[in-house]
Amino acid sequence: MSKQIAAFGEVMMRLQVPGYELLSQASTLNYSFSGSGVNVLSALTRYGHQGSLVTRLPEGPLGDAAIASLRKLGIHSGYIERGGQYIGMYFLENGFGARPGRVTYTDRAGSSFNTAPQHTYSFAGLAGKADAVHFCGITLAMNDGVRTAMKSYAEAVKLKGGLVVFDCNYRPSLWREGGYELARLHYEEMLHLADIVLMNEQDAMFILGMDAVSGEREGQLRELIPEVAARYSLCTVAGTHRTIHEDNRHSLRGYIFKAGSFSFSDHLTFTVLDRVGAGDAYASGIIHGELEGFDPQHTVSFAAAAGVLAHTVAGDSPMSSEQDVFRMLMNPGGDVQR
């Protein structure tokens, strides 16, 4: 059944060098607009839900282009504030084989989203309009203003009985000043507000400072995640382990921890077209499973398949329908459909 879902986060302009050239070789760029919230809403919209982004964008051609792009993805744009001057951007040079891709950010500190004055958004009103709201650790890394807004929104959602989804998504490069120590306080506040959390054992160890007896990842996961769930009263915790193979194929295995027990997806191995945004696709699969009441094993399988498919789609934002994900679960590696 179609649900109302909102996401709070920044819209980034992605400027991608086409093909496999470097910025110093090429002369054209493909552009699109994405962001963790955008990606999650793009996926959930394709699973039949109504998705609305809560963000701030500048007036003028760039803001207009961003909104047109969100609308094209099927995202509701009615809660977007206009104001401020700039939009965050990043440049993407595709990798090939042994050569990894590179992401170069422009200054996002001055973006409309990151400079939104207090009281830009009416969170009290917004909170009542969504069954679930998605928040992300990238937003948490920005600045105090954004952090305050994020927590206010999450509190308002909690108050109205909506689901708070929080994807830890810790990026060391965004916490250069302060690091894990500064991050921990803010993460803990969000975890206390959250119902569904995306994370794995490394977040528990590095951000939350927890220790594990086990020396390997699954053991650490099985030790720490139940403890996290208990400590922060989380309904659901989920995440992935990724391996990159020598032939540049990737493997993904998803887990979900719910009602005291773990479920795992198969180890899925696949070729990568577009790496960015695949984590958001996995998160969307978890949210969809939870909202639809799938059993945990089905949810984690669905989310992992959705994550794999997102690696095969151009752009950050997932484009696969629920039916596409189901087909992939039944019949991976099919022939052309005609």
Added chain:
Amino acid sequence: MSKQIAAFGEVMMRLQVPGYELLSQASTLNYSFSGSGVNVLSALTRYGHQGSLVTRLPEGPLGDAAIASLRKLGIHSGYIERGGQYIGMYFLENGFGARPGRVTYTDRAGSSFNTAPQHTYSFAGLAGKADAVHFCGITLAMNDGVRTAMKSYAEAVKLKGGLVVFDCNYRPSLWREGGYELARLHYEEMLHLADIVLMNEQDAMFILGMDAVSGEREGQLRELIPEVAARYSLCTVAGTHRTIHEDNRHSLRGYIFKAGSFSFSDHLTFTVLDRVGAGDAYASGIIHGELEGFDPQHTVSFAAAAGVLAHTVAGDSPMSSEQDVFRMLMNPGGDVQR
């Protein structure tokens, strides 16, 4: 020695989304003109034969573009009738890895080819102009007018002593009304007229309703194909088995049944650039071998190699020369040629 070869069939406009975007992401399309007959003639022209397409195309820019495109492939356009209003089209979204490609057809029922009035073509005259004529099960699926024309042409060819080649090419989506039951009658008529037939055991079981004792494909093939050849007095029957691997590579193994015995190609495993039209390349290899008098083992190896190469060429229409196929047989996986 160069032979005159004709093909009877529809020209389709292929509208392909470049790269790996979906129709709802992209804004440009690559277009070309193909069709089963076009593809077979493209291949045979590259092996040194003279190929002529017998079809009907509208006046105006689209018909002109189609003819220019056929001529560019080296196909003789002198027997093409102009008239009617439309050209059949299909949209192609490329797959990537775990995500299969998608083909979306426009309405081909109203195409110039499918609405050709009776007596559009002078089959009596045309029949004398070719050593062999290629027909295809896709054409058989269209409507009664086209089926009647197809059989008249095959009869006329038979009368003049030309070779009738028939590729079963059963597409379930084209026989939605009537299904196998309706199809069987028409297939049987064509099989009675044919000398060389492209099919495999599944066509025998599903279209012709034959039963096999064996539970696996090669066994079924060895049971059923000799029976088909006998029942319809076929000179040669040939076809392929395709496997799609978990790493999205494909394998192909060709067979030929002639003079009472089977020959098989190696299992060839390969990466796919463009899936559409590869079956026509295999058929062309069989036709070429038969026309040139290759021994069956050479014919099936040539056809399989031609089929593999067609997967590595952009567009539906095979572009490899006889020399390219020979080189592939000798030295698969060579370095850049300079």
Added chain:
Amino acid sequence: MSKQIAAFGEVMMRLQVPGYELLSQASTLNYSFSGSGVNVLSALTRYGHQGSLVTRLPEGPLGDAAIASLRKLGIHSGYIERGGQYIGMYFLENGFGARPGRVTYTDRAGSSFNTAPQHTYSFAGLAGKADAVHFCGITLAMNDGVRTAMKSYAEAVKLKGGLVVFDCNYRPSLWREGGYELARLHYEEMLHLADIVLMNEQDAMFILGMDAVSGEREGQLRELIPEVAARYSLCTVAGTHRTIHEDNRHSLRGYIFKAGSFSFSDHLTFTVLDRVGAGDAYASGIIHGELEGFDPQHTVSFAAAAGVLAHTVAGDSPMSSEQDVFRMLMNPGGDVQR
């Protein structure tokens, strides 16, 4: 003040040869989705109104792409029915200088819109949701089913007190069977339902069979339009005269007839980037002026400037904001804005 505006009409896929090549020279196409209703809503959305399209589109990649494209234009897609199989298409080869552009249609008779079964749309419900609804003579030319739906919708709007806008937009090629005689009946029915009509003296003479004493266009306009307005009780009638100059520049002069008197825009002369859809931009300007209560002189000037700007924008759909049109009225021919 922002109004709710709906339009009823077909969405067409436009397939444009980039640059100045012909279809028989090129190998790529740019595609977009447009239609008279789409264009009008695109313009009105940019003037601050809420625009919704009432139409029918197929399931699958082409329908999805059409909806994504409408949403990108800012058009509400919530009243679009999904069903049927196909989408109408046209190919556009750009003209250059002395060589005119060419439009080639595919078969739109079988499109989802044109094959919508009776009772596809709930016009009674839809009628209450818009302050004004746009209809177009192109839709009227399609078939009886579409004509019936169109008139039912217009009647329902009339009943609920909404404004009915009708753009005559007679295309001879769409009325090949029946011609003016058949068209007249249907046009008269729509004129009786309409409040605002887009037409000029040639529509009055050819479609409605009226005679004029004057031998030149403005004279005929001044004779016939008041008579038309009286006969069909129209609130507003508006339209344009276009001249194409030897240097391939175009001139446009708009007129509006309201409350018994004519107002005219300046003769505007301009270079053309994209001819298609400019008439819809003019119509949108008239609708905007009427909805906003501009005085007629201001309305006709605004509409003419909007029409000119639409010739300078890529694609069928107008992209200029109200502010862009005002700037053009104040300061035509400005330098780069930075």
Added chain:
Amino acid sequence: MSKQIAAFGEVMMRLQVPGYELLSQASTLNYSFSGSGVNVLSALTRYGHQGSLVTRLPEGPLGDAAIASLRKLGIHSGYIERGGQYIGMYFLENGFGARPGRVTYTDRAGSSFNTAPQHTYSFAGLAGKADAVHFCGITLAMNDGVRTAMKSYAEAVKLKGGLVVFDCNYRPSLWREGGYELARLHYEEMLHLADIVLMNEQDAMFILGMDAVSGEREGQLRELIPEVAARYSLCTVAGTHRTIHEDNRHSLRGYIFKAGSFSFSDHLTFTVLDRVGAGDAYASGIIHGELEGFDPQHTVSFAAAAGVLAHTVAGDSPMSSEQDVFRMLMNPGGDVQR
């Protein structure tokens, strides 16, 4: 009535920088294959004639691409010899406004055409297969081998009663060694063999060394062309005067001299998309008029309109049909055709 027309000349690969960048700015090129003979045949094929090119092209990908390209234009490729190693090429940077376009040649001396051994072509056989054969002054400039072949072919055509068409097309840069003095001998030989000649008064003065009393171009034309026609027993002489205006538009006026009297086209003024090959379009119009028996005034008007249209078409080779040219004569500057 459809005639058989041949042309003898080199196929050049045109490598054009897209848009308005220079070679030192861009990184992509559009390529096509043209040449004076190719262009003339492209035009005449579109007027309903059968055109065959007599030339020599290398084996391998470049020769294959050239032949595919000629075939796409509708030109018969059956008389093309394969051999030699290279293909002549030129780079084209488009001009814009006050900045003229630039053509940079690669070394065409070593091309397959220019290094064809004696007896490459069977002119005796070829001569019987065409109603008219087109030759060009550019070919005459190449080297002795090519010149000898050209004259042998022209003589053979003359013998068989075919029409010899000769376009003077003097390019100073191709006669750097020898200049007018060397050229004169060869031009005179060709003029003695020709029936229809394309030239103007400047060719008479500079190549043939004739003097005129008049100081302006039309006067010189009226003095010298009758003398040339008489001296070389020419049936028809035709050519153009071109003016380039300050606003970068061009004007063209065609003349034809036949049966002792001159006819002139209107002065046609137009915007230029692609300058190269327009002279060949004019020549084709003259040839078509002569073959069809148009009266001279109609021929020169047709040729001038064909020349103008060729400036509006991308690429060197004319693409307009006879109907396109007629439409332009009736209705220059028309609106989009739909």
Added chain:
Amino acid sequence: MSKQIAAFGEVMMRLQVPGYELLSQASTLNYSFSGSGVNVLSALTRYGHQGSLVTRLPEGPLGDAAIASLRKLGIHSGYIERGGQYIGMYFLENGFGARPGRVTYTDRAGSSFNTAPQHTYSFAGLAGKADAVHFCGITLAMNDGVRTAMKSYAEAVKLKGGLVVFDCNYRPSLWREGGYELARLHYEEMLHLADIVLMNEQDAMFILGMDAVSGEREGQLRELIPEVAARYSLCTVAGTHRTIHEDNRHSLRGYIFKAGSFSFSDHLTFTVLDRVGAGDAYASGIIHGELEGFDPQHTVSFAAAAGVLAHTVAGDSPMSSEQDVFRMLMNPGGDVQR
């Protein structure tokens, strides 16, 4: 004779929507690197001088691409400092006819150039390495750090006997805080240091607050420029008047004031391909004339022709050689060069 010329200024990344689409319509961008100093050096390098840019660029892919691009233009990159984090950017949507182009800046305040710490550059050393150094009013608008650096460099150049060139280039949008009042102080300091100044009467009136008796531009110019030259002891003052015509063509007339008298170029009227950077081309023409010792009339004609040609070249940076400018002076509007 080849001179050493330096320029001090920011490198901007230009992100241009190809063709005539808006940012909200397109999905690709062309990028290049420019800036006032870059453009001036690009032009002067083409006139045979050695040009070096003094600027600061970040480490990483964007800085590398900027340097590669400068080097491609022929500019010496040896004096470029690496450091800081960002590069300034602007988006360009091309105008067409009545629709003007639009420039949208990203936040350049945080660029490497604008955040260079004190003592980033060794101006004392640099000053001795150039015969002339170019400074620009855009740089003056940035912030105190940049202004200080700029003046230090100019002083050092003055000390070593080099020429200081200052282009006023006042952009109101860059002086929003402070306006003319704040600007005046800084402009006056630079004018006191300058030898050659680019400006016109409006700069004198608005920035310097001078009054003119005359009511039209040439009169004001003749009144004010001699006074400016005297007040600041300038060797040469030069500039342009631009008119934009109704048909979207532009006219330009250059002036130079030197040794007490004015020289003017012709009024040149032309079509515009790329508006940005044309002022820098004019400035370069003035600098070249001064360095080469042209007489003022020749200098102003050369500069105006160079300015016109820069409007016909893709990108901000002039690409014409000295020979191209001379050819334009002799023979404007020539045919294709082959």
Added chain:
Amino acid sequence: MSKQIAAFGEVMMRLQVPGYELLSQASTLNYSFSGSGVNVLSALTRYGHQGSLVTRLPEGPLGDAAIASLRKLGIHSGYIERGGQYIGMYFLENGFGARPGRVTYTDRAGSSFNTAPQHTYSFAGLAGKADAVHFCGITLAMNDGVRTAMKSYAEAVKLKGGLVVFDCNYRPSLWREGGYELARLHYEEMLHLADIVLMNEQDAMFILGMDAVSGEREGQLRELIPEVAARYSLCTVAGTHRTIHEDNRHSLRGYIFKAGSFSFSDHLTFTVLDRVGAGDAYASGIIHGELEGFDPQHTVSFAAAAGVLAHTVAGDSPMSSEQDVFRMLMNPGGDVQR
């Protein structure tokens, strides 16, 4: 520490069909400028050295574009002579999977480099300006003039105490007249002059006519290379063995022989984006290791990793920095860098 490195060799224009189409299918080309010397300098420049090309290029747009392109790669263009008429070119059709790529050369015999008159270059002066100079067997194959120049330059370098690097790079197609016999003499002269030589056991056997007892490649290498090193007094000999796998991946293993002992890199297996120029990347790695004084094991590992990375970069010229190569040595197959 940054060294001065020169290379002597031809600049070739590479004209590459984009994607996977053939020349007879496509209509656009990507162009760039490369050559063995260009590629080596491109790599070494990225490792922090100063690279200068010694070559000859024509005046005009193609020569200008070549120089702009070299400069963009970071190569010093100050020692490039301008003169002659043409530039060598090659067309590249990319292979895919089982279909190998194809290279088609135009006539390079007449290029500016290959027709340089005696005394074009001042080798005596140039020799003092570089710590090492790179020569290549391709240059040796051209003609006597070029061979003489090459040896003179190498002698001059030797005299001044610079390092002579010689890459054997034997291409059978370039020695069609004369073959190994003719080649041997010239190779021996260069080997006598060289310090560092790139070759493997096949060069020893085929060019130098040496015999090996062993029947497999490593055995032959271990027998012959020490003998070659001794015979020609070489400081360092290095090279690679390449294997092409059935799945179209390649493997590379580098060797270096120095001070009497061999070092080998790992067998590296990788996917290939662009095959051309990878050998030059390996050579550059060896040169860099030698110039920097790496121990041989480090040098050969670095060179092999550099060679692998060059297969993953678009274009002939290596683009990886020293840091990129080190990262690949530490952490092959990493995730996107952000």
